């Protein structure tokens with residue numbers, strides 16, 4: 001068996017010694033929607049990746065098949081040292097129901113989630129939104145990632161199609177662009193600040 | 204998905220963590236910051252991976268970062284970190300309690316920081 005270290009390429013990049021607090025944001029969305037791209041655009045380190053083996057309930061009822069299977073789920077992440085003391089981590093993960101066990105743990109303690117959507121495949125994001133709304137209380141903002149061949153709908157039409165609450169922010173973004181991606185984070189944190197659960201001061 | 208790269212399987216996790224599948228504490232999250240306690244030598248009974256983990260943490264890293272560098276699942280690294288905190292080789296750097304959400308003051312600092320990027 002190879003040693004884990006022998007094929008480790010990137011030298012580790014430590015946080016500044018003053019950093020003593022971490023917070024996280026989830027980046028969720030359907031396959032290929034731009035999660036890794038957005039994380040890479042804002043992260044101060046090259047995005048890292050871990051994999052987890054999870055047991056998932058298989059979709060549909062097939063009497064011949066066991067109803068559980070094991071899959072490998074990848075999680076990419078990056079970080080931004082936002083102040084001398086605080087590091088913000090962005091964890092990108094598929095948000096589908098069958099991965100719930102993995103991202104339920106991730107959602108715990110999160111400031112919120114960016115839900116990335118692609119207007120070419122709006123219906124792919126329904127399941128992710130359902131999971132967030134039904135199974136978590138975390139604030140989220142919807143990020144419409146613009147691809148060259150994406151039809152350009154007015155945001156209010158996308159909001160209606162996704163059946164978002166009036167207070168849920170929805171923003172357009174180019175996930176390859178740092179300022180554009182940082183703006184989505186600002187939108188999310190501003191939204192989170194309106195949630196009673198974050199009102200308490202507990203530095 | 205590239206499963207070739209995937210290095211872990213349940214049996215190996217089980218062996219590495221001496222038969223425990225879950226960390227003794229549930230205070231560890233992927234974003235929890237950890238750091239080595241420099242003054243504390245690693246026990247001679249510690250395995251190669253434990254040593255490597257402590258070596259990685261001579262500066263502050265989040266648990267997920269440690270997992271990514273070691274190419275191991277976060278769940279397994281959480282168990283190892285938990286043991287190394289118990290043995291005094293690692294310390295939890297993030298000073299907040301688990302399951303306590305950041306307060307409004309923290310969110311304000313984050314916003315300020317993001318606006319300056």
Ligand SMILES: Nc1nc2c(ncn2[C@@H]2O[C@H](COP(=O)(O)OP(=O)(O)OP(=O)(O)O)[C@@H](O)[C@H]2O)c(=O)[nH]1
Pocket residue numbers: 029030031032033034035036037038094145146147148173174175176
């Ligand atoms: N034009 C354009 N291309 C983009 C944008 N964001 C992502 N892409 C491209 O879309 C493809 C998929 O992006 P990823 O960031 O890998 O998507 P992902 O959500 O991480 O995908 P999975 O992890 O496989 O689910 C890549 O080829 C990106 O270069 C964007 O804003 N504009």
Ligand SMILES: [Mg+2]
Pocket residue numbers: 035036037076092
């Ligand atoms: Mg990805």
